[in-house]
Amino acid sequence: MWGSSGSASSGAGPPLPTSRHCAHCRTWRSGRSARTAGEAFGVRAVFSDHASLLAQSDIDLVAVTVKVPHHRELVSAALAAGKPVYGEWRLGRDIDDARAMAALAAGQGVPTVVGLQVRQGPAIQFLQELLGGGYDGEVLSTTMVGRQLNPAH
Template sequence: MVTQPDIDVVAVTVKAPRHRELVDAALAAGKAVYCEWPLGRDLDDARAMAALAAEQGVRTVVGLQGRQAPAIGFIQELLSDGYVGEVLSTTMVGVSVAGGSVVQANAYMLDETNGANALTIAVGHSLDTLNYVLGEFADLSAASALRRPLMTIEETGEQIMKTAADQIDATDYR
């Protein structure tokens, strides 16, 4: 499909472990690419895709839609106008909503090597929105933890070990 001449843009909106394969194919075909967040499984994936896009001279965008929310625009406006004064520090805590079980279709999110889990997705979107509102981090301190390592597959009752973190704390000192 990506080689068809009447296609200009490819949207990659599949499970994150397949993003690189599909993005690379589209870029190699010279197509512009929209890829949902997270871009890849890890930083190496993201860098490789960025390098290929630059090499091909192709436009790309990563879908981080929090910036488009009207409430976020309003908050950014209030901060820019000095409504709350100078922001000295910001702390964000992200906690996975998953309890002790998961449906089979989402079990891949328990393996941190897949790069897609509640924290990389939801917290990634939130961190991007935070940076959009406040500007890039100046002095970041962050930690993650894996508090619920044993998970149950709801359909089968099978118990599997989770390797993806389920809590993160990030503080920026400005």
């Protein structure tokens, strides 16, 4: 699993009770950052470069939860290593990125999925509870506004 922040990484945690988060890689960060994240998730196998993580034979699935500009490099590396990939939505910077990754996955015969891991975030779950309990009446429409806090990365 690659993650750029604690919240992103934790949201993409094990989707099934039978799975476990067995390794963690913090790319573009220090080894210390990787160890700190590993401790937070109770993971002993931590890496600060993706090649080391991909070399592990016991990694059955890679979740890529970094910022979008880095998706293509990391997803492509995982697919080239024959690892199934959970890619955070939005898959790529543009349609060319997405098509290149889709073609590589098809060519490798590796299962992939693009998902919305942020749905598992505490703020979103709280909102779901409020709306599910009728807090705001009947929802007729919604608007979601997002903001990137650090556009340089």
